[in-house]
Amino acid sequence: MGLIQIENMEFYAYHGCFKEEQIVGNKFLVDLTIETDMQIPAKSDDIKDALNYQVAYQLVKEEMQKKSHLLEHIGGRILDSLYNNFETIKKATVKVSKMNPPMGGKMDQVSITLSR
DSSP states (O other): EEEEEEEEEEEEEEOOHHHHHHHOOOEEEEEEEEEEEOHHHHHEEEEGGOOOHHHHHHHHHHEEEEEEEEHHHHHHHHHHHHHHHOEEEEEEEEEEEEEESSSSHHHHEEEEEEEE
């Protein structure tokens, strides 16, 4: 087994429970960890044998472009998309962070992490 990690993917998106958040938008960070069998691509050196992490990034990007109220919903959609496109995933974990959330106090970010 091996881990693919795509860290600190940055997106500007329109997620949030407040109407203003879905108009003005905000910066989001996404971290993705995928556990998969890497024995064959480690020997073949052929992208066709590997879980293509460029495709994984594109799937995350597509989901981030769809408006949602909850970070949990975004994370669930990302996991659904990954599992629908890659048969070789043994486990995937996604962390979605909203930067400078409008919560009435100073903080860097609020995050959720989902695993399946």
